[in-house]
Amino acid sequence: MLQQTTVPSVYSHYRNWFKLFPDVQALARAPLQKVLKAWEGLGYYQRARNLHRAARVINREHAGSVPQKYEDLLALPGFGPYIAAAVISIAYDKPYPALDANVRRVLVRLSCLSRKPDSRMENTFLHDLAALLRKNRPGEFNQAMMELGALVCRPKNPSCLVCPVQRFCLAYKQGKQEVIPAPRKRNYRKIETVLGIIKESGKYLIQKRPSTGLLAGLWEFPGGKRKKGETREGALRRELKEELGAEIREEKFLLKIRHAYTQFQASLYAYECTLRSTPRLRRDSQRWVAPWALKQYPFPSGSAKVVRFLEKRNSQGY
Numbered sequence: 118m119l120q121q122t123t124v125p126s127v128y129s130h131y132r133n134w135f136k137l138f139p140d141v142q143a144l145a146r147a148p149l150q151k152v153l154k155a156w157e158g159l160g161y162y163q164r165a166r167n168l169h170r171a172a173r174v175i176n177r178e179h180a181g182s183v184p185q186k187y188e189d190l191l192a193l194p195g196f197g198p199y200i201a202a203a204v205i206s207i208a209y210d211k212p213y214p215a216l217d218a219n220v221r222r223v224l225v226r227l228s229c230l231s232r233k234p235d236s237r238m239e240n241t242f243l244h245d246l247a248a249l250l251r252k253n254r255p256g257e258f259n260q261a262m263m264e265l266g267a268l269v270c271r272p273k274n275p276s277c278l279v280c281p282v283q284r285f286c287l288a289y290k291q292g293k294q295e296v297i298p299a300p301r302k303r304n305y306r307k308i309e310t311v312l313g314i315i316k317e318s319g320k321y322l323i324q325k326r327p328s329t330g331l332l333a334g335l336w337e338f339p340g341g342k343r344k345k346g347e348t349r350e351g352a353l354r355r356e357l358k359e360e361l362g363a364e365i366r367e368e369k370f371l372l373k374i375r376h377a378y379t380q381f382q383a384s385l386y387a388y389e390c391t392l393r394s395t396p397r398l399r400r401d402s403q404r405w406v407a408p409w410a411l412k413q414y415p416f417p418s419g420s421a422k423v424v425r426f427l428e429k430r431n432s433q434g435y
């Protein structure tokens with residue numbers, strides 16, 4: 118949960134997660150949809166799927182206990198060298214260095230490295246960390262390094278004056294702590310998406326995304342991306358025709374939502390629609406759902422905001 122984000126932003130999810138899945142067995146037994154729902158809002162849904170698969174492997178092949186061997190951890194779905202090292206050092210106090218983005222930034226600044234670390238430099242970092250680990254409590258050492266990067270040696274405005282390793286820091290000595298490492302330029306693609314909110318006999322129409330690819334297995338309202346040269350209403354008509362085989366009788370703009378995903382920034386335009394004909398539904402992946410039941414389905418963050426809007430509006434009697 119904590120990869121590429123901060124503790125405050127995952128805290129409520131973390132607490133809720135352990136209420137739902139107090140141990141490996143509970144997670145392994147849970148249906149994927151329940152797992153994705155508990156993850157809703159955290160993004161990177163592949164991690165939730167991998168965690169679920171890992172729990173099943175642990176249950177099946179390791180008698181329900183998280184393995185204590187690095188190689189066994191590395192073989193679990195979603196476990197790379199960083200996760201394996203973090204788990205084995207923090208849970209079992211074994212000396213494996215955990216090199217995450219925060220720790221890497223501290224090391225880059227300590228050595229005043231002006232270029233992006235290549236694989237040789239990464240190995241040097243791991244080697245140096247391993248040498249320190251042998252003398253210290255590995256779990257605490259790894260966590261201290263992560264916290265140093267997250268709270269003191271932050272990407273912007275590092276707190277060098279109170280930094281416990283300031284006297285070893287070459288970037289600080291050379292006054293380069295603000296420019297090393299060079300800030301990453303993110304080139305977000307911008308896309309516009311239109312959604313059709315279709316309600317019949319008191320129920321909303323939702324559909325499941327394919328089981329592979331972006332936001333796999335999550336639910337959404339029918340719709341899709343606006344193509345170049347299309348109006349939003351034109352895109353809505355085309356998408357609903359393609360997905361439901363039905364023409365729109367009338368559409369009314371409801372709300373706009375902006376949301377940043379990993380690779381792009383999306384503007385979602387939701388329209389309330391009535392259709393000219395009954396849509397042809399795919400039984401396995403499209404269904405009518407009562408308003409109260411919408412919250413049982415895992416939605417991507419943008420659509421989840423639409424769900425909350427509808428819930429609020431329904432509670433006000435609209």
Ligand code: SF4
Pocket residue numbers: 223226227269270271275276277278280281282283286287288289294
């Ligand atoms: Fe980071 Fe500043 Fe500490 Fe160097 S002195 S490690 S730049 S916080």
